[in-house]
Amino acid sequence: MADSLIERSTVLRRVRAVGKAFTTPLHPDDYLKLINPLWSARELRGRVERVEQVTDRSATLVIKPGWGWSFDFQPGQYIGIGVEIEGRFHWRSYSLSSAPVRSEGTVAITVKAMPEGFLSEHLVNGLAPGTIVRLESPQGDFVLPDPPPAKMLFVVGGSGITPVMSMLRTLDRRGSVPDVFLAYSAVDEDDMMFLDELRELAAKHDRFTFHERFTDRDGFLTPDRLGDVCHDWAERETWACGPQPMLDALVEHFERLGREDELHVERFSLGATETDAEGGTITFGDTGKSVEVDGATTLLEAGEQAGVNMLFGCRMGICHTCDVPLLSGRVKDLRSGDEHTEGEYVQTCISVAATDCTLKI
Amino acid sequence: MAYADVREYTHLTDEEVEAIGRELDEIRAEVEASRGQADRDYVLRIIALQRRLAAAGRITLFASLFPPAWLLGTALLSSAKILENMEIGHNTMHGQWDWMNDPEVHSSSWEWDTTQPAEQWKHSHNYIHHQFTNVLGHDNDVGYGILRMSRDQKWTPYNLGQPVYNALLALFFEYGVALHDLDIEAIRKGEKDPKLLKRQLKQIGDKIGKQALKDYVVYPALTGPAFLSTLTANITSNLVRNVWAYMIIFCGHFPDGAVHFTEEELEDETRAEWYLRQMLGSANFEGGKFLHIMSGQLGYQIEHHLFPDLPSNRYAEISVKVKDICRRYGIPYTTGPLHKQYGQTLRTIMKLSLPNRRTKDNPAPPAPRTRRLRDDERPGRRHELGRWTNAAATS
Numbered sequence: 202m203a204d205s206l207i208e209r210s211t212v213l214r215r216v217r218a219v220g221k222a223f224t225t226p227l228h229p230d231d232y233l234k235l236i237n238p239l240w241s242a243r244e245l246r247g248r249v250e251r252v253e254q255v256t257d258r259s260a261t262l263v264i265k266p267g268w269g270w271s272f273d274f275q276p277g278q279y280i281g282i283g284v285e286i287e288g289r290f291h292w293r294s295y296s297l298s299s300a301p302v303r304s305e306g307t308v309a310i311t312v313k314a315m316p317e318g319f320l321s322e323h324l325v326n327g328l329a330p331g332t333i334v335r336l337e338s339p340q341g342d343f344v345l346p347d348p349p350p351a352k353m354l355f356v357v358g359g360s361g362i363t364p365v366m367s368m369l370r371t372l373d374r375r376g377s378v379p380d381v382f383l384a385y386s387a388v389d390e391d392d393m394m395f396l397d398e399l400r401e402l403a404a405k406h407d408r409f410t411f412h413e414r415f416t417d418r419d420g421f422l423t424p425d426r427l428g429d430v431c432h433d434w435a436e437r438e439t440w441a442c443g444p445q446p447m448l449d450a451l452v453e454h455f456e457r458l459g460r461e462d463e464l465h466v467e468r469f470s471l472g473a474t475e476t477d478a479e480g481g482t483i484t485f486g487d488t489g490k491s492v493e494v495d496g497a498t499t500l501l502e503a504g505e506q507a508g509v510n511m512l513f514g515c516r517m518g519i520c521h522t523c524d525v526p527l528l529s530g531r532v533k534d535l536r537s538g539d540e541h542t543e544g545e546y547v548q549t550c551i552s553v554a555a556t557d558c559t560l561k562i
Numbered sequence: 563m564a565y566a567d568v569r570e571y572t573h574l575t576d577e578e579v580e581a582i583g584r585e586l587d588e589i590r591a592e593v594e595a596s597r598g599q600a601d602r603d604y605v606l607r608i609i610a611l612q613r614r615l616a617a618a619g620r621i622t623l624f625a626s627l628f629p630p631a632w633l634l635g636t637a638l639l640s641s642a643k644i645l646e647n648m649e650i651g652h653n654t655m656h657g658q659w660d661w662m663n664d665p666e667v668h669s670s671s672w673e674w675d676t677t678q679p680a681e682q683w684k685h686s687h688n689y690i691h692h693q694f695t696n697v698l699g700h701d702n703d704v705g706y707g708i709l710r711m712s713r714d715q716k717w718t719p720y721n722l723g724q725p726v727y728n729a730l731l732a733l734f735f736e737y738g739v740a741l742h743d744l745d746i747e748a749i750r751k752g753e754k755d756p757k758l759l760k761r762q763l764k765q766i767g768d769k770i771g772k773q774a775l776k777d778y779v780v781y782p783a784l785t786g787p788a789f790l791s792t793l794t795a796n797i798t799s800n801l802v803r804n805v806w807a808y809m810i811i812f813c814g815h816f817p818d819g820a821v822h823f824t825e826e827e828l829e830d831e832t833r834a835e836w837y838l839r840q841m842l843g844s845a846n847f848e849g850g851k852f853l854h855i856m857s858g859q860l861g862y863q864i865e866h867h868l869f870p871d872l873p874s875n876r877y878a879e880i881s882v883k884v885k886d887i888c889r890r891y892g893i894p895y896t897t898g899p900l901h902k903q904y905g906q907t908l909r910t911i912m913k914l915s916l917p918n919r920r921t922k923d924n925p926a927p928p929a930p931r932t933r934r935l936r937d938d939e940r941p942g943r944r945h946e947l948g949r950w951t952n953a954a955a956t957s
Contacts, residue, residue, distance in 0.1 A: 222780050225772045226673035231666075232613055244665055283663075288602030290663040335665075512681075514689035521657030521669040521871060522684045537594075545663050546670060 230268070238333045239267030245336040249328055250307055255394050259313040259360065260325045261298060265306055266336060272303040274339035275347075276367040277440075277467070281337030281544055282310065284324065290335065291320045292544030296364035296442075296467070297339060300371040311394060313360035337544070343440065343467035345371060350438045354431060355383045356422070356451060358443025362394050364467055365442060369402060369409075378406040382431045386414040386422055386443070421447075424454035435460070442467040478533040481557040485509045486528065488562055500532060500549035500560060509562060511549060518551040525549055530558025564698055564714040566826040568838045572893055582891060583834025586868060589883050593872050597661050604875045605659055605667065608649055608855070616642035619799070620781060626791035636795045640802040641856075646675045647807055648858030649874060655684055657871040676803075677740040677773050679765045686743035692870050696815055696843035697823045703815065704822065706731065706738055707746050710914045712822045717917040724915035728908075735804040740766050806856075809904055813847050814863040816910055817903040819896035820845040840867035841888065846881070846897035853900070854878070864895065 220229035230241035239246055247264040254260050279296040299309035314325040345368040355365050362385060372378045387393035393413065403411035412430050414422050427434045441451050441464065448466050455464040478496035483503045485491065492507035501523055504511040514522030518536055524546045531542050532552040540555055541547050549560070565571045569579050619638030625631035651674030653659070659667045673680045686702065694700035698714055705711040708731055710721045731738050744762055748754040777800060782793040814820075821842050831839070844863040854861045862877035865884055872880070888895040897903075913921045 222772075222775060223784075225776050226675060226769075227613075232617060235610055235613060285602075285664075288597065288599040288662055292663070512684075514685065514693075521655075521660060522689055524657065524660065524668075524670045526665075526670075546660060546665075546668060 239265070241267060242269030245269050245338065247308075247334050247336050249330050249332045249334060251330055252328055255311055256313075256392060258325065258392070259311060259394055261309050261311045262324065262328065263299075263307050263309045264334065264336070266308060270308075270336070271338070272301055272308075274301050275344040276300060276371040277344040277364040278339040278341045278367075279364065279467075280308070280310065280339050281335075282324075283335030283337075283544065284320065284328070284332075285334075286320075286323055286327075292335075292337075292542070293320050294337075294543070296341075296367065298363040298366045298370075300367055300374050302374070311360070311363045311366070313394070341467070343442065343465055344368075349379050352380045352433070352437045353382070354434055354437035354439040355381070355385075356427070356439060356441040356443070356447075357383065357385045358447045359387055359392075360394065361442030361444070361467070363442075365440065366395055366398075368440075369399075373402055373406070378409050380408045380437075381406075382410045382412070382434070382437065384412045384414065384422060384427070384430055386416050386447075389415050389417045424450050438463045438465075440465045440467075478553045478555045481530065481554040483507075483554055483557075484559040485511075486560055486562040494554060496533075496553050496555070498553060499535070500547065500552050500554065503554070504549065504560075504562075511562065513550060516550045518548055521548060523549045526561040528559040528561050531555040532558055564712055564822040564824045566824045568823065568827055568831075568835050568842060571821070571842070572838060572891075574838075574891060574893075578891060579834045579838060580832070582887060582893075583832070583837055585887055586834075586837050586884075589880060590869055590872065593869070593876050593880065594661075597873060601873045601875060602659075602662055602664075605650075605654075605873070608645065609667070612642050612645040612650055615639075615645065623781070623792045623795050624785045624788065626785060626788045626795050632791055632795050635792075636798050636802075639795065639799040640806075643675055643799055643803040644806055644856055647803060648810065648860065649855055650858075651675065651680075652858050652860075653874045655680055656688060658873045660871070675773075676736045677766065677770045678736070678742065679740075679769045682743035682762060682765065683739070688870070692867065694828070695840055695867060696821065697825060697828060697839075699825055700828070702742065702745070703811075706742065708738070709911055711816055711910060713914065713918050713923060714822060714824070715914075717914075721915050724911055728911050732805050732808040733801060735808040736800065737770075740770065809900075810857040810860050812907045813845065813900065813903040814860055815844060816907040817845040817896060817898065818906045818910075819894055837868055838893070840864070841884070841893060841895070843867070844896070845903060846895075847900045847903045848897055849900060861900075864897075 217229065223229070224232060228241075228243050230243050234241040239248060246267040247270070248267070249262055250265050251263040252260050253263065274297065277296070279294045281292055281294050283290040283292045285291075295310040295312055297308055298311040299305075299307070312321050312324045314322045341364075343364055349372065355368075357365050365383070369381070369383070372381070383399070385393065385399070390396065393415070396413070399411050399413075403409055410431075414430075422430065431437070435458075439451075439455070441448055445468065448468060451464065452461070452466060455461045480493075480495040480498065482491055482493045483500060485504060485507060488509050490507045490509050492503050494503045494506070498506075501511055501513055501516070511525075512522050516523075527541055527543055527545050527547050529543050531540050531554075532547050533540050533555045534548070535551045535553060541552070547560075569576070572579075574582075615638050619635050619640075619642055622631055622635035622638060626635055651672060654667055654672045655669050655674065657669040660669050662668075665671060669684070674683075691701055691703045696704060698704060698712060705715070708727050709724055710717060744759065745754060749759065777796040778793060781796060782789045785792040823839060823843065827835075827839060841864055844867045846864050847857075847861045849857075849861055859874035859877045860866060862874075862881050865877040865880045866874070868884065869877075869880065885895055887893070
């Protein structure tokens with residue numbers, strides 16, 4: 202993860218430390234943000250500059266990040282975005298679709314409104330320019346290597362195009378596009394994101410081949426038919442992003458051929474939501490400890506089993522002494538039955554694991 | 563008089579106690595479901611106001627050689643510190659705003675403008691005080707280990723000095739609070755883990771250092787020739803905040819009518835009985851909206867103790883429902899004007915500086931006392947009390 206500018210600059214760090222003597226226990230930024238909401242590096246923030254319609258169901262959010270943001274992310278990485286709805290922040294991760302370019306001063310994510318996806322719907326249709334959102338630093342290892350390999354294959358389904366878009370735009374900006382084959386499936390033409398831009402790129406770069414596949418008309422592209430659309434697919438290092446079943450099939454196919462090292466996969470969607478907590482392996486942040494528990498063991502009890510020194514208080518959900526941020530996975534609040542996902546704070550004394558999860562301790 | 567069983571004290575049947583518990587659970591659920599934009603707007607407005615007051619106070623004090631500016635700057639800074647400690651810090655650290663999922667206004671990350679480190683406060687206050695409210699020997703807030711606040715606490719000649727200790731506690735309240743989680747009694751008995759003590763003392767020392775540097779060195783120095791007048795203004799602001807916080811907090815559990823409990827009450831206590839103990843052990847005070855904001859809504863101490871992690875701006879509406887429950891079930895709901903509540907508290911402090919035989923008990927409703935259990939009849943202590951050590955509950 203790239204450090205923020207303030208963490209990297211000794212001078213800025215010193216200025217900040219001096220400033221803190223004036224504002225302790227707060228940060229100078231807590232006062233500065235009253236003047237401009239982007240003047241705070243306590244949390245990464247951004248202002249939504251534009252919302253650009255991509256298809257009927259998807260839109261690109263162009264965001265101007267505030268203090269502390271670093272533009273040297275790698276194409277393909279995703280960011281966390283926190284959006285306030287009805288007084289509450291909701292967090293999700295989305296791949297950056299823009300190339301990492303400082304000069305424009307903005308980054309972009311492209312979001313597709315999912316059925317029952319209350320946050321994605323809000324992002325596509327409900328976000329006004331000027332809205333302040335919270336951001337989390339770019340992360341993820343589904344990235345474009347530098348330099349890129351001579352021959353590449355992208356297998357993409359639906360909104361899985363977004364990280365690939367960032368990679369393609371980066372290659373296009375550099376003007377040195379290697380031998381790239383993109384097999385992109387969407388339901389139909391209206392559902393295919395960035396269709397015009399991809400066609401333009403294909404026209405501009407001889408070595409970039411764009412295979413459009415509309416599953417309504419052509420059916421799914423199964424791994425065993427890859428050779429039909431891209432004859433030399435077996436010679437290409439492959440990046441795949443899309444729906445879960447497509448990725449599972451690809452992973453299996455590559456494993457069978459012993460080529461799993463040449464396949465990079467980004468799983469951007471969560472599995473279906475279970476109603477009852479199933480338990481899972483809980484990992485405790487920096488401690489390196491983890492423990493496998495059932496769906497009735499609270500995160501706090503699990504921590505104690507694993508010998509992790511967790512803060513606790515009332516153990517009945519009153520005092521909030523035990524709250525910690527959830528880094529990944531999902532947990533279920535035993536009192537309310539609510540599920541919490543990554544980026545949220547959870548009360549460990551009354552929460553159980555719904556999936557494998559990681560806590561920040 | 564301290565009570566051993568909250569249910570018998572109130573003459574309610576088991577069914578009635580459980581029905582009260584259900585009604586209170588419903589109130590909680592209603593408020594939780596309706597938390598939203600208006601609540602967030604409220605707390606962000608108060609936070610912005612507090613930061614502007616603090617900045618305005620600091621800037622005004624550049625002219626602190628000029629007496630009206632000294633006065634205005636001190637008033638602005640005192641108000642900022644009071645707002646930060648009472649309505650913002652205390653309530654945020656209770657987790658009242660955690661539902662917003664906002665990392666900048668969250669119980670796990672908030673640090674407040676006083677000498678007590680937030681981490682230790684969350685243990686001594688959120689857990690010990692709110693879980694064991696008014697249970698003698700368990701709740702260190704009953705007199706803060708300095709004052710004798712119940713006739714059931716043992717009198718010693720040390721207590722003759724209570725009027726003096728009380729005045730000192732009021733003036734230096736932030737330091738009293740800073741030492742609150744150390745558990746002086748355990749240290750005295752040699753039962754405190756020295757490693758933990760060292761860690762706690764270091765944390766407190768660091769915090770006091772930063773606070774003192776800011777208020778007593780950095781800002782006075784920044785105002786140059788006005789060093790001394792800015793220094794006195796900053797000292798005064800901290801004292802004003804101390805006395806105010808002390809008074810509000812002492813009005814929460816010590817006016818006449820708020821009762822104490824003995825250790826027996828904790829045995830097999832149900833959630834509903836816990837609610838009842840909170841209602842009977844706490845006292846409200848009356849006042850306008852301004853007074854309630856400046857006291858962190860602790861004028862609704864009863865509501866705060868029932869629902870310590872619901873947003874403070876909702877306590878006023880919750881109080882209407884709680885009062886109605888008390889009326890229907892014939893449970894006392896202790897309240898009165900601030901001066902009367904504090905007057906009663908002060909009277910108790912003075913009175914209990916003397917042994918019981920020298921003073922008369924305040925009039926209290928009669929209540930049956932159960933036979934005290936023998937030690938072999940008591941269940942073991944709750945294991946999660948952890949480092950907290952037992953003290954003789956009653957004498």
